[in-house]
Amino acid sequence: MRRRPKILAALAALALPIAAIGVSSSGPPAEASTPAPGLAAAFQSAAQQYGVPESVLLAVSYAETRWDDHQGKSSTSGGFGPMHLTAGDPSALVERSAGQKLAKGDSLRTLYEASDLTGLDPVALRNDAAANVAGGAAVLASYQKSLGLPVGAATSPASWYAAVASYSGATNKVGASAFADDVYTILARGAARTTNTGQQVSMPAVAATPERDQLSRLKLAAGAKDSAGVECPSGLACESLPAPYQKTGDAATDYGNHDLANRPKTGKVDYIVIHDTEGGWQGTLNLVQDPTYVSWQYTMRSSDGHTWQHVKADDVAWHAGNWYVNMHSIGIEHEGFAAQGATWYTEALYRNSARLVKYLAKKNNIPLDRAHIIGHDQVPGTIPSTVAGMHWDPGPYWDWEHYFDLLGAPIYGHKIFPVRTGSIVTIKPGFASNVQVVTDCVTAGTACAPQGTNFVYLRQAPDDAAPLVKDLGLRPGSSASTTQVSDIGARAAAGSQYVVAQRSGDWVAVWYLGALAWFKSPASAPDAFAKPGLVVKPKAGKVTVPVYGRAYPEQAAYPAGIPYQAVTPLQYSIGAGQAYPVGDATIETDYYRATTFDGQPPTDHVQVLGKDRYYQIWFGHRMAYVRAADVDLRPAF
Structure with missing residues (x-):
């Protein structure tokens, strides 16, 4: 629903960061120890x-x-x-x-x-x-x-x-x-x-x-020129630049560019979505002030992390390309280009974004993990026809591991737990040394300039020469995924979780989009670590279980005057014997009806709540939802 186009731009510069370590709060002032040359x-x-x-x-x-x-x-x-x-x-x-x-x-x-x-x-x-x-x-x-x-x-x-x-x-x-x-x-x-x-x-x-x-x-000025009413932490330079909520035509449905709500009463906030702008900050600010365009809650400047708030957190912005996710999320646009990476993803941007996200997560009771602090590339398509058009920002060069270190919630697994069949693994490949082959940043078929990446490739067999796994939603034919910068079909990103299906030497196979997917994770330099958690498995007797891009209510939940929103499975499914980690077992089954300007309950600007429960799961590169009635919820082995 209502999403903006993104424009691929040229690759520019390199930066290869990893995490800070070591904490001490006592002792005398000290200088650095005798350094190595260089x-x-x-x-x-x-x-x-x-x-x-x-x-x-x-x-x-x-x-x-x-x-x-x-x-x-x-x-x-x-x-x-x-x-x-x-x-x-x-x-x-x-x-x-x-x-x-x-x-x-x-x-x-x-x-x-x-x-x-x-x-x-x-x-x-x-x-x-x-x-x-x-x-x-x-x-x-x-x-x-x-x-x-x-x-x-x-x-x-x-x-x-x-x-x-x-x-x-x-x-x-x-x-x-x-x-x-x-x-x-x-x-x-x-x-x-x-x-x-x-x-x-x-x-x-x-x-x-x-x-x-x-x-x-x-003798500096006090702060931002207009910080009245902004929902920002005190240490962040933040000002208000409201997105317009106004009619754009004669019909009640002609309006923009967001919806008034009363969250969490009209739907709790479960996610913070990390976007990049695919343009400069001034152009982005111009767009969010256009009532015929779309909206998001915040824009952050690359050079210094200066932030503008456009939509209140309790209102619904149109940013994710999935209405269910819009209903339950806050969107933050970061100035930058996904194919350029570190030139735009500056340390100031990371630090100030983490400062804002920590504030918003605490205020809205959002867990600081990769199932809830998500990239736009994790948002699922709503129905089969929308899957291929979903976005892929902030892209392969966003350093999730460093970002979560700054959030105070490091991405981790446990070396003490063996990575074995049935266990959940968390992907953590490092960033600086994880220089994967990526193409098409500037010219089709040409390799991008090397820099750290946030993912590992998934293959159809335990062999470096094996083709990448398939994503039938992104490539409806039978072709394998590619190394193109925008192709997320065979990428397991840092912080994502999967269930181990097999092991073969240095290779690990996980369940991914309904099939086996292999990545190399040698014991001497692992890219994944075991972690306790819950998994879903098809109920006994079910050959396949459908997955969904949204958790809408059952038809009986809709009152008179509110049309039923069909619950349509995506083109993927979970086969018998497969298992997938649970990202959230407590999501709301609901639909926020908001289709007319300044609409009023009981038929508009109202939350429809259902009884048919869903779980959010890690499924492929993107998240997905499954009906609780179709699966068993169990601890991982």
């Missing part, structure tokens, strides 16, 4: 040369890029290297020599500021990671000096709060303090990871109570 040594050297505590320099870089260098390519906000030194609009970069003064209005182009402070050429600052780190240290130190605060590698990390806030480039207190608070959270936890270039960098946890009162020295 990037770690560059942080140590720059900290000493420019008088910045090494832990602060490491934490700022981690908050900006997680220490990745993007191989000399810019982010969407024109930032380069591990320190994300900014050079203005990345589409209109102007080369400048060292020593050439900044033009008026260029104060946030920190790459050129770093060039002035270090004497290093802007090209080196863009392309050489060590030079970039030195430039970032020089900029941080200059901010500290300008605020009249002490400089020195041995100074307390707590005394650098305002300088760190300045480094964010935010123009208001909300954005600046949110970035600084993230940096000090990273300091408190510590971090360690391998960067996209294979550099191992670590930062021990540091106990430092930031001097937040320093923020007043920056």
Whole structure:
């Protein structure tokens, strides 16, 4: 129902992040341990040369890029290297020599500021990671000096709060303090990871109570220009930009672009749907203000995570392409292009999105797991004819594992439980090192630039040369799935769950779309881990069980004046002997009737509740629903 088109765009840059580790909340301030050669040594050297505590320099870089260098390519906000030194609009970069003064209005182009402070050429600052780190240290130190605060590698990390806030480039207190608070959270936890270039960098946890009162020295505006009534956490720069609810023609059914409701009374909120915009943020904001278009609850900017709210959480936005999911979800659009990945999916975007999702999940009692915090690519088709046209964003380059680390709900399984026939496995392939072959990002038939991916391929046999599994909904013929960037037919994404059907050496077969699907998961480097949970199996005597794209009520539940919404099975089915994990056993069987402008109960703007129960299950790449009457609910082996 009512979904917008998405436009495939060209691939741009690389970023290969994995999760942060190590938490400590006590002990004296500490600097990083003696580093290995390479990037770690560059942080140590720059900290000493420019008088910045090494832990602060490491934490700022981690908050900006997680220490990745993007191989000399810019982010969407024109930032380069591990320190994300900014050079203005990345589409209109102007080369400048060292020593050439900044033009008026260029104060946030920190790459050129770093060039002035270090004497290093802007090209080196863009392309050489060590030079970039030195430039970032020089900029941080200059901010500290300008605020009249002490400089020195041995100074307390707590005394650098305002300088760190300045480094964010935010123009208001909300954005600046949110970035600084993230940096000090990273300091408190510590971090360690391998960067996209294979550099191992670590930062021990540091106990430092930031001097937040320093923020007043920056003389920043209070916050967003219009934050009245927004449903956002206090640490997120968020403003209101309402989507129109108005008539678009003479008929009662001519209206847009969302529906008024009273959730959870008219249907509880079960899901938060992660979208990408497939366009820039300004164009996206223009679209959501068009009453003849569709809607979503929030839009988030890539460069800094700035957020606009368009539709209240208790109203129903038109964003998922599935009315049942619309009824029960909140949609968040993230500025970016699914085929470009890390250029647009910035650390600021991930962190602020996680901040918003945690707030919304707590407010609406939504579990923080991959069955409820879902990608648009997990939303099922409503009936067989709509399956092939469903969306695939945020795509293979969205780092679900890092995202759930930020949510405080890491994707996990248990090594202590054996992966055996009948057990549930959770897919967790890593991200940085999981560089799968993906094609057609720019040119048909051409491989996409390598970068980390969030999935493993599923094959028809335990062999690397075996064809990928089939998805009869996406490819109605008998052809196998492909490696095309938009083809999700044979992808098991991070956090998704399946039931093991067989094992053969390093290979694991799971039940997937009614058939066997194989992926390699050697014991030495597993891509899946066992996890307890519930599964559904066809009731005894049933040869097949239908699956559905929505959990609508039975015909008898509809009162007079409200037409029955047919419950139509999809083209898939569950065979005898198969099993699928349960994502949610407590969903509502309902239909929210909202078809006319400002309609009134009892025939419009009313929830129809049914008695025929359904379970949400992990079925293929997308989720699906099964009738409770058709299956048995059991613990996994």
